[in-house]
Amino acid sequence: MIKKVLIAIWIMGLACQYACADELIAEDSAPINARMKLAIAELNHSGQDENPPNLGISLDKTGDKSIAKAALFSLILPGSGEYYLGHKTRAKVFFGAEAVTWGTYATYKKVADWRREDLDVFTNTHADIDVSDREDEFLQILKRYPRSENLPNLSGSYNEGVRRDARYYYPGLDDAEAREQYEQENYLTGDNSFTWDTRANWIEYRVLLHSYRDADQKAFYLTGVAFLTRLISVIDTIWLGKKYKKMRLSENMELELGGNPLKHHASLILKVKY
Template identity: 30%
Template structure:
């Protein structure tokens, strides 16, 4: 009897323990499942947030690009274009978008300064020629002589002739050349003096052309600067009209009545 009661009681405890274990096992398993699901959800939300952030960043980037595309150009400064071409002709035109005129002005600048160098070099060569010729044909001492001395050599056959004419026409108080070997000259013939004059005139002609080249370079800078400022203004006006949807196309029509010029205007909507 006691043995049966003990057996029954043990069986009940065993069943209760098994039932409790199964219950807690299911609860623990469900909690683990919920925890994993929460982790997956948080990871998914995090990925979604990153993707959303990337999408927003990409959208912002696209909007910025669209804005830049909508503008599509940068305004040119006429004053900057003027100063650029004033410093170096053609650079203001290139800055303002007209490379063709820029290259033309740059080429002209190269021509002017190339001409200056060429004419100055030729003038110096001719100067050496006429001075050496004077030393050889008139016995001139070249050391320390001013420019007017070499000019007088062209018109007077000797120092004595120059002194006589100076005293005669300008009076006895007019300065004359000292009567010593340092300032003496006497041409072998009138032909030699005229040849000397021709060499000296050639030298002076080259010097004047070199000076004209510098003047042309300065004038080119002014013209290029004014044109560059005008080109920058035209560039800004053209781009503003294009942005507003306006297009202008000049046309030439050849007909029996003659040549006609037309300006075609278009407006985009």
């Protein structure tokens, strides 16, 4: 009779312990009802076996974070994957790098646009030609040649170079027709003709062209920097994610000892939160 009373008191103590300890309930991976049923089941079987040890493993998924999701975040915006994993300082570094990269890119693109406008005005004024819709190849022609066609006592024109190339490609007497066709297809005439008014302005054009191309190329290189920043952030995020999972596994392993003290019935539970 006394033994049954002690058992009843022990069960009531367990119930009070689970009802009052809210923090223990939040951390425990098994519900209260399940634990109570487990305790009653152990007591019911205690009479059949005096020392029935029980070894169990309990897994609780709490706070798990996806490495793939973090990597995707970093690919979209460098630093967001680090922020997702809780590394806010590292995230701020990548955020800052991204802001500087695109801010500098916008600056160089704007400078390139200004330089191109300067080129348009300059060539209209000093070479009598509109280059607003011209490709880079044509801009290079204006850089290399002072005029499209020879003038009296002035040689070195672009069309002179075309005739020279035609004679090189079609040197024979029977190639006269092909040579003439090549010349007509490659001559710069009409709206494509140009003549620099002074040598000084021709040289100044080269400076403006270099300034324009330099700003435009730097803007292009910065897109590569943005891609590289994303690659570094993705690699960093994957490394941090693996480190995070190892840390979660090591920090959230604990052993819990329980059982029936009257029957020497012990249970050992390995709890892993991941």
